[in-house]
Amino acid sequence: MKKEQQLDMYHQMVLIRRVEERGAELYQAGKIGGFMHLYIGQEAVSTGLIAAREPRDRVITAYRDHGVAINCGLSADEVMAELLGKATGMSKGKGGSMHMASVEKNMWGGHAIVGGHLPIAAGLALGDQYAKNDNVTICMFGDGATNIGYFHEALNLAKTWGLRVLWVCENNQYGMGTSVERASAVSDIRQKAEGYAMKNAEVNGMDVMAVYEAAKEAIQYVRKEGQPYFLEVDTYRFRGHSMGDPERYRKAEEVKQWQENDPIGIFNKYLLDTKASTRKGLDEIEARVEEEVNKAVEFAEASPEPALEELFTNVYVEEVNR
Ligand SMILES: Cc1ncc(C[n+]2csc(CCOP(=O)(O)OP(=O)(O)O)c2C)c(N)n1
Numbered sequence: 001m002k003k004e005q006q007l008d009m010y011h012q013m014v015l016i017r018r019v020e021e022r023g024a025e026l027y028q029a030g031k032i033g034g035f036m037h038l039y040i041g042q043e044a045v046s047t048g049l050i051a052a053r054e055p056r057d058r059v060i061t062a063y064r065d066h067g068v069a070i071n072c073g074l075s076a077d078e079v080m081a082e083l084l085g086k087a088t089g090m091s092k093g094k095g096g097s098m099h100m101a102s103v104e105k106n107m108w109g110g111h112a113i114v115g116g117h118l119p120i121a122a123g124l125a126l127g128d129q130y131a132k133n134d135n136v137t138i139c140m141f142g143d144g145a146t147n148i149g150y151f152h153e154a155l156n157l158a159k160t161w162g163l164r165v166l167w168v169c170e171n172n173q174y175g176m177g178t179s180v181e182r183a184s185a186v187s188d189i190r191q192k193a194e195g196y197a198m199k200n201a202e203v204n205g206m207d208v209m210a211v212y213e214a215a216k217e218a219i220q221y222v223r224k225e226g227q228p229y230f231l232e233v234d235t236y237r238f239r240g241h242s243m244g245d246p247e248r249y250r251k252a253e254e255v256k257q258w259q260e261n262d263p264i265g266i267f268n269k270y271l272l273d274t275k276a277s278t279r280k281g282l283d284e285i286e287a288r289v290e291e292e293v294n295k296a297v298e299f300a301e302a303s304p305e306p307a308l309e310e311l312f313t314n315v316y317v318e319e320v321n322r
Pocket residue numbers: 064112113114115141142143144145146172174175176241
């Protein structure tokens with residue numbers, strides 16, 4: 001990979017982190033309504049995955065979607081404005097934290113119902129199969145979602161019909177306050193893909209380059225073979241499940257251990273070790289992010305709320321280009 005692309009990925013990861021840290025402050029100040037789930041700690045997952053796609057490949061995810069939007073090419077302005085429910089947000093202020101979407105960037109949401117977007121991913125891929133193209137749909141979901149009926153139906157159909165879906169389980173060890181071991185019959189989640197005779201792999205989600213390499217290989221397989229693929233990514237959320245989580249279900253020690261493997265810190269070290277950048281170069285990226293986020297907050301705060309006449313617009317997409 002060219003070093004420019006690596007530095008762009010570093011920029012994306014730091015931007016996700018800072019947008020969310022500022023988002024959390026604005027939430028505490030009462031400026032953001034509804035639920036908000038932070039991606040802090042998991043930035044390497046979507047950054048590595050989406051860096052490996054072509055723009056024509058579709059991306060769909062659950063409610064932990066702010067980072068995914070940034071990786072798909074949405075600006076900090078559009079994400080921040082959406083968080084604040086403003087008309088200039090990527091979903092015109094009508095989606096909020098959990099429903100960020102952009103057909104233009106091939107980012108199909110942002111879905112709040114656990115597992116509910118997996119059949120939608122299968123549908124997107126079925127549409128592409130019907131149109132006889134070889135686009136890949138990348139569908140991300142949590143470990144908890146693999147215990148839901150939709151997961152099994154969607155994987156079964158994907159394999160039966162040869163749909164081009166890359167299923168990505170972000171195993172962050174918990175579904176709300178329930179650990180994987182307490183909710184799933186198998187804690188090695190990719191075993192579930194074996195049940196559908198689906199090729200699968202597991203990768204360290206704290207290492208963005210490892211995720212990128214695994215995703216490249218997986219996407220190539222899906223595109224060439226016309227078959228789905230299952231990638232389990234081991235990761236951890238550093239913050240609570242959503243904004244009001246007392247975190248009684250896990251020990252501070254455990255959180256600290258994972259935080260020592262901060263994906264941004266690991267990538268920072270990698271870029272210095274491989275001489276892709278200097279300390280000064282990375283500091284400059286971080287300073288640029290700071291400016292971008294300050295500007296995004298100003299932009300979002302100054303933007304208008306959606307007009308009442310817009311209440312029933314943008315409910316359906318009328319045409320999808322294939
Ligand atoms: C069908 C459904 N059941 C329950 C909920 C409440 N709920 C929201 S998030 C969540 C946990 C999901 O965990 P996981 O899939 O691992 O995703 P993570 O939050 O860890 O990213 C639950 C049970 C929901 N949104 N939808």
